[in-house]
Amino acid sequence: MSDALRPRLTTLAAALALLLLAAPFVGLALATDWRHFGFAQGDGGAVAVSLGLSLLALGLIVALGTPLAWWLARHRVRGQWLVDALLLLALLTPPLAMGLLLATVYGPYGPAGQLLERAGLLLTNSAPAFVMAQFYAALPYYVLAARAAFEGVPRELEQIALTLGHSPARCFFRVSLPLARLGLAAAVALAWVRALGEFGVVLIVAYYPQGIPVKLWTNLQDLGLPAVYPLLWVFFLVALPLPLALGLAVRRRLA
Amino acid sequence: MRVDYRIERPVMLSASFEVGGFTVLLGTSGEGKTLLLRAIAGLLPARGEPFDGLPPQRRAVGYLPQGHALFPHLNAWQNVAFALRGPRRRDEAVAWLERVGLATLAERRPAQLSGGQQQRVALARALARKPQLLLLDEPTSALDPATRDDVLAELIAEVHAAGIPALAVSHDPALAAVADRLVLMHDRRIVQVGAPAEVHARPASGAVARLLGLRNVQRGRIVGAPGTQRLLWPEAGASLPVDTALVDGTEVDWHIAPEAVEWHDAATATADAVAASVELRQVGAHGHGAGLRCGQARLWAALPPEGAMHGRVRLPTSSIRCWPV
Numbered sequence: 001m002s003d004a005l006r007p008r009l010t011t012l013a014a015a016l017a018l019l020l021l022a023a024p025f026v027g028l029a030l031a032t033d034w035r036h037f038g039f040a041q042g043d044g045g046a047v048a049v050s051l052g053l054s055l056l057a058l059g060l061i062v063a064l065g066t067p068l069a070w071w072l073a074r075h076r077v078r079g080q081w082l083v084d085a086l087l088l089l090a091l092l093t094p095p096l097a098m099g100l101l102l103a104t105v106y107g108p109y110g111p112a113g114q115l116l117e118r119a120g121l122l123l124t125n126s127a128p129a130f131v132m133a134q135f136y137a138a139l140p141y142y143v144l145a146a147r148a149a150f151e152g153v154p155r156e157l158e159q160i161a162l163t164l165g166h167s168p169a170r171c172f173f174r175v176s177l178p179l180a181r182l183g184l185a186a187a188v189a190l191a192w193v194r195a196l197g198e199f200g201v202v203l204i205v206a207y208y209p210q211g212i213p214v215k216l217w218t219n220l221q222d223l224g225l226p227a228v229y230p231l232l233w234v235f236f237l238v239a240l241p242l243p244l245a246l247g248l249a250v251r252r253r254l255a
Numbered sequence: 256m257r258v259d260y261r262i263e264r265p266v267m268l269s270a271s272f273e274v275g276g277f278t279v280l281l282g283t284s285g286e287g288k289t290l291l292l293r294a295i296a297g298l299l300p301a302r303g304e305p306f307d308g309l310p311p312q313r314r315a316v317g318y319l320p321q322g323h324a325l326f327p328h329l330n331a332w333q334n335v336a337f338a339l340r341g342p343r344r345r346d347e348a349v350a351w352l353e354r355v356g357l358a359t360l361a362e363r364r365p366a367q368l369s370g371g372q373q374q375r376v377a378l379a380r381a382l383a384r385k386p387q388l389l390l391l392d393e394p395t396s397a398l399d400p401a402t403r404d405d406v407l408a409e410l411i412a413e414v415h416a417a418g419i420p421a422l423a424v425s426h427d428p429a430l431a432a433v434a435d436r437l438v439l440m441h442d443r444r445i446v447q448v449g450a451p452a453e454v455h456a457r458p459a460s461g462a463v464a465r466l467l468g469l470r471n472v473q474r475g476r477i478v479g480a481p482g483t484q485r486l487l488w489p490e491a492g493a494s495l496p497v498d499t500a501l502v503d504g505t506e507v508d509w510h511i512a513p514e515a516v517e518w519h520d521a522a523t524a525t526a527d528a529v530a531a532s533v534e535l536r537q538v539g540a541h542g543h544g545a546g547l548r549c550g551q552a553r554l555w556a557a558l559p560p561e562g563a564m565h566g567r568v569r570l571p572t573s574s575i576r577c578w579p580v
Binding site: 154179 | 337
């Protein structure tokens with residue numbers, strides 16, 4: 001193959017990949033009945049549930065996942081492969097199975113569920129259950145991406161910050177965090193997309209309150225395909241801005 | 256200031272010596288020089304004085320690692336201000352930059368500065384910490400050869416002006432030449448300490464001579480009793496008359512200064528002269544010389560006459576210095 005042909009082939013392959021990616025959404029645009037565009041009952045509530053509770057789940061994921069990711073990036077301990085295996089397990093478990101596992105542990109008959117219920121925290125078909133489902137679905141993705149981001153920060157810079165008289169916590173906030181920010185932004189975007197779009201785990205442990213993914217399912221069951229499309233458009237509108245803005249910011253920084 | 260440290264991991268190392276003015280710890284790569292600096296800075300588990308048992312943030316050291324380790328997300332004044340507290344941090348940082356001649360570049364990011372400028376920002380940052388001891392890791396390694404001497408001169412002038420003892424570790428003999436005090440490390444032990452002139456005049460061993468960058472440090476063996484001794488030079492397949500107090504059979508490192516090596520035509524050479532051929536001629540701003548091939552050995556000497564390629568070299572007995580190995 002001549003050298004002149006190679007770039008053209010690459011371009012063609014890239015164009016084909018883009019075309020394949022775009023196909024379902026072109027299909028959506030064509031299938032949507034724009035003249036009778038309207039929402040089913042409860043769609044508004046589903047948007048509010050998805051947006052509000054996903055933000056809460058994202059906050060929890062960042063708050064707990066960031067220290068874990070930093071610890072994993074900076075410490076080597078005996079048996080660390082167990083932690084790696086645990087993260088991979090959480091990642092590998094099919095969403096439906098993860099939902100069942102959560103129900104087993106946190107459900108009304110589960111050991112943790114009974115204890116928490118006595119403390120007034122019901123983790124089945126409740127807002128906390130919804131947040132928990134999203135937390136479990138997105139946390140491993142966030143931790144793995146954030147760990148890679150922290151691993152990219154030269155350790156020497158953190159150590160120099162210590163020698164300049166700063167406490168480890170201050171070094172973390174003034175050196176590690178700013179230097180890992182691009183990778184962390186990508187991790188946040190990934191976690192957001194995973195949490196918001198989660199269906200399998202949520203379906204099992206938090207059928208109610210209904211977020212967008214479950215509402216799409218019930219719309220399909222009760223009203224048919226035309227009732228799915230408008231809510232799907234709103235889903236895109238709600239889900240896209242955060243990862244898109246973060247991605248653009250990262251690429252602008254890298255440029 | 257006395258430095259006395261013992262490191263157990265990742266390698267065993269103990270070092271005890273006095274740091275005064277601009278002190279250079281000279282040793283080859285792999286001796287553990289960087290480990291020693293990191294131990295003093297508290298970045299490596301070790302016991303010793305000063306600062307024993309203190310966490311790194313409570314040790315009053317200014318540490319300049321190789322490559323300077325400036326924070327890439329901060330500009331020059333923010334890097335310096337990192338070591339400062341209080342509302343006047345910016346003014347103080349700019350004053351420190353002014354002191355190292357970089358106030359005009361205060362807004363630049365590290366990536367926009369040359370190697371020498373980065374080093375001065377790192378020095379300003381380390382000094383702003385108000386340390387009791389400055390630690391410099393290979394301060395000449397990241398410098399452009401053309402400007403290295405000037406940058407080095409400025410660095411040392413700043414260290415002297417600050418009045419803080421500084422310990423620089425290096426394998427660079429050029430840095431050793433400008434030290435106030437030299438500490439030489441070989442096989443993870445301190446083998447000689449002194450002023451550069453003293454150490455250069457009397458290297459304690461062949462290893463020290465090599466560290467100091469002396470050319471023509473060779474391996475050999477003494478044969479015969481004092482008075483009729485000869486030095487076997489196996490690499491060249493030659494033996495040379497020497498005069499030492501060493502006993503027969505002693506393995507030695509020996510040295511002869513290149514300028515003491517005498518070039519002779521084959522016709523005028525004495526019996527003790529060694530066959531040599533010219534391998535390369537070196538003509539530079541800092542002196543001339545030639546690399547000669549004597550058997551398997553390389554011998555550095557003054558430039559032979561133009562056009563001479565093969566001849567013999569005489570190594571005067573009085574110019575040969577031997578150290579038992």
